[in-house]
Amino acid sequence: MSNNNSNSHACDTNPDPALSRSRAHAPESGDCLPPLIDGSCSSPPGAGPLRRQRQRGQAPIKAMLMVAILVGAVGLLWRVLQAQVVDPLAGLSSLKTVVVPGPPAEVLDQFVKDKAAAIQLGKALFWDMKVGSDNKTACASCHFHAGVDNRITNQLSPGLLGGDKTFQLGRPNYTLKPEDFAFTKHVEVNQAQPQLSNVNEVAGSQGVFTRNFVEFGTGKTGDVCASVSDDIFHGGTGFNINGVNTRQVTGRNTPSVINAVFNFRNFWDGRANNMYNGGDPFGMRNPNALVWKLEGGVLRQIQVAIPGASLASQSDGPPLSAVEMSCAGRSFMKLGKKLLGQPPLAGQTIAVDDSVLGPLGSLRNKNPAPTYSELVKKAFRPEYWASPTLIRMSAADEAKFASMDLLPARQFKRSTAMFEVSQMEANFALFFGLAVQLYESTLIANDTPVDRYLEGQxxxxxxxxxxxxxxxxxxxxxxxxxxxxxxxxxxxxxxxxxxxxxxxxxxxxxxxxxxxxxxxxxxxxxxxxxxxxxxxxxxxxxxxxxxxxxxxxxxxxxxxxxxxxxxxxxxxxxxxxxxxxxxxxxxxxxxxxxxxxxxxxxxxxxxxxxxxxxxxxxxxxxxxxxxxxxxxxxxxxxxxxxxxxxxxxxxxRYRRAPFDHPSLCFPQGHKVSSSGALLQDGSTGNGVDNTECISAVGAGGASSGLKPFLNLDPFQR
Missing domain, CATH: 1.10.760.10 (Cytochrome c-like domain)
Structure with missing residues (x-):
């Protein structure tokens, strides 16, 4: 009895009469009604002996209830901890869920007639070695290995952006070695100080020789350019050994073009503007950037400001860079004159199952083969290329699109002669930028183990x-x-x-x-x-x-x-x-x-x-x-x-679509004699290139995978 009395608060046997009257119509199940505000509970009237029997069982029931609540709380806590500890990526999502940025469709449609054709044009231009003044340098020459450049010979640049022209680690044409890294070495790897050594050199990408543009070349020959000594004692930047020029090297490491479409701005310093002006990287900052449009039969210049087009801004930089791809002073109009009458990727192999270029490869035996001009007509709206009127240009007109190069341009003399270009040649920068942007927008790597994990695997x-x-x-x-x-x-x-x-x-x-x-x-x-x-x-x-x-x-x-x-x-x-x-x-x-x-x-x-x-x-x-x-x-x-x-x-890793590509040959430093002297090209006076080539890869990919830089184990230091 004492035990029963001790538990009587759980269901009071003598509730307030007024409360009992209010519950007169409650179900006669013998169960407690919902608890009152004070925590007690009531039973339906007339529960009698059944109620007393249940009172005797209240202690174990309550204990079980508390255990259940405790278990539930522990489970909730475990789920919270699991989200924070067991699943550290909780709250993140696969890249497949992200909308690919780019110009609004209504803006892009003002320029592009056929997007698939523009992507095909962009891929051809990106991989074509004839885009370089020397017919040896493509955009892909610095982006052929997972979107970057893994070459190791003649890849060093001195600290030019800091005003230093001297080499400390090596010299021009130096071959990088594992022991050269890291460029900053420490007494104790976990402490910034003290340092064992530091060099301010940059592992960049070799580009072109120091030369000044004279005239555009043809599909079989590069541009006509005048060689200029790059010896520091002649005002050069130091890419010269004993009077023989080597290829220049960029002042920064090459960023990847894969997934670059997701960047708001591009280049390491963001100078590839999010607004594309149709001709260079600088967007609305360049007041002289104009394109030619045919309106009502009249050809006029207009300003272009395309949002969400940083990759187009970036793409128009390297082809005119006097370090990366061009003889100093070349314009996009002259590049258009060189390329538009030529078949894409002449001299390079296209895999029959290339995911984008395959149809072009199959048309190569057609007579005549399709040219870049035909690809432009297929991809872009005619108001930007169809005018029959030739446009007279001057050196000042050529210079309206600005160079992306960070160092002051070497002095050179442009021709003062007037020349004529077609509307398509005048707008070649516009076609180049938008086409390459659309191609690079397909280079999305979003199927990694991390992405699959975030998708529930x-x-x-x-x-x-x-x-x-x-x-x-x-x-x-x-x-x-x-x-x-x-x-x-x-x-x-x-x-x-x-x-x-x-x-x-x-x-x-x-x-x-x-x-x-x-x-x-x-x-x-x-x-x-x-x-x-x-x-x-x-x-x-x-x-x-x-x-x-x-x-x-x-x-x-x-x-x-x-x-x-x-x-x-x-x-x-x-x-x-x-x-x-x-x-x-x-x-x-x-x-x-x-x-x-x-x-x-x-x-x-x-x-x-x-x-x-x-x-x-x-x-x-x-x-x-x-x-x-x-x-x-x-x-x-x-x-x-x-x-x-x-x-x-x-x-x-295996260059499967969309990362498949045509064949490509690229410079890998320069040849030397048995005594170690740089060999000199008799026609130019510059160093003789060592050339390496990669084969064309179709949509199915290659059998062997890409390797890390210098084939180093990622876990080693």
């Missing part, structure tokens, strides 16, 4: 890779900058939300910066200003500084001053030495790493971040606040590298 990642993912999103701080499905804060989807952002700096003060561009302490800021540089028109590359100077009208693509971060005259700005955050996909194949190419393996990259950068203290005024020692263990580092290897797409 939980077995796509092993335990080590999951541990690495936990570090990536947690203690490694990687996902702060390599965010979203694109794995970069410089993505279109991220930047379009907010172009300028505020950041607390290391000294506690606040600065404004370009979203997606960060100074991470790879080299001292003064070595390369990155997005802190200046365009050919005296404008800063940085959108933050453009806003500070009141030039937001030149930014376009939805820049809204009423919604964006304001930048006052005295506002601190953190953009010097900042570079675009690259995507991390296919890192296995895209070494060497960083804008200077100074790290050769993924482990070296992880070491860099773990010690808080190499020059964090030196760059403190502009340094991203996330760059600080991480305290990762060796096991943590191994796990993080394993995760990054899960970002490789096997279609890229």
């Amino acid at each position: 939980t077995g796509a990642l092993n335990e080590q890779q999951l541990r690495g993912a936990r570090i990536f999103t947690g203690t490694g701080r990687c996902s702060r900058c390599h965010s979203g499905a694109e794995l970069t804060a410089a993505s279109f989807s991220n930047v379009i939300k907010q172009r300028l952002r505020r950041m607390p700096m290391g000294d506690g003060l606040e600065a404004v910066y370009d979203n997606g561009f960060y100074n991470i302490g790879v080299q001292p800021t003064a070595e390369d200003l990155g997005v802190g540089g200046i365009d050919p028109f005296g404008n800063p590359f940085s959108e933050t500084r453009m806003a500070q100077q009141g030039k937001t009208h030149l930014l376009g693509n939805g820049f809204d001053t009423t919604k964006e971060t304001t930048v006052g005259d005295t506002q601190r700005v953190a953009v010097d030495g900042a570079f675009k955050t690259p995507s991390l996909r296919n890192l296995e194949f895209t070494g060497p790493y960083f804008h200077n190419g100074g790290k050769s393996t993924l482990m070296q990259v992880v070491d860099f971040y773990n010690r808080g950068g190499d020059f964090g203290d030196v760059n403190r005024a502009n340094l991203d606040r996330g760059i600080a020692p991480l305290g990762l263990t060796e096991s943590d580092k191994q796990d993080l590298v394993a995760f990054m290897l899960a970002l490789s797409d096997d279609r890229v």
